[in-house]
Amino acid sequence: AYSEIPKRHASFVTWPNENLSLVDDLVRAGFFYTGAATIVTCFYCNGSLQNWSSNDNPMFEHARWFPFCAYAKQLCGEELYRKIQESKRIQQGKF
Numbered sequence: 001a002y003s004e005i006p007k008r009h010a011s012f013v014t015w016p017n018e019n020l021s022l023v024d025d026l027v028r029a030g031f032f033y034t035g036a037a038t039i040v041t042c043f044y045c046n047g048s049l050q051n052w053s054s055n056d057n058p059m060f061e062h063a064r065w066f067p068f069c070a071y072a073k074q075l076c077g078e079e080l081y082r083k084i085q086e087s088k089r090i091q092q093g094k095f
Contacts, residue, residue, distance in 0.1 A: 002043035008032040019054050029058035030071045045069035064088050 002008050011032040012023045026033075031040035031049075039050040040058075047066035052058075062072040063084045073081050 002032040008043065011035075017052065022052060022054060022056070022058070025058045026052070029062045029075065030069075031058060031062070042066065042069060042071065044071035060084055 002011070005027055008027045008031065009023070011034075012027070014035060015023055015033050015038075017023075017038060026040055030042045030044055032043055033039075034041055034048070037050055038052050039048055040052075041048045042062060045066050045068065047062070047069060049061060049065060059072070059075055062069065063076050063081055066072055067085055067088075076084065
């Protein structure tokens with residue numbers, strides 16, 4: 001159901017954050033709003049994230065926290081996806 005962008009967008013009707021450009025970015029990154037707090041879930045991998053701020057990049061965060069999501073990987077493209085995973089390893093001290 002949420003594989004379609006308009007349906008994901010419609011799920012944000014009760015979104016508590018006033019930053020509407022963030023909503024557009026969340027939708028493009030594959031997320032729909034769960035209706036609870038600021039929790040969003042990917043329609044493809046079922047991964048959930050919350051506590052969004054205006055400087056977060058939903059596409060990057062999606063690929064960073066759910067590295068096995070094929071939708072996030074396709075969205076980023078191979079090179080950007082690889083860079084996100086490398087930066088994650090460096091931040092965690094795993095070289």
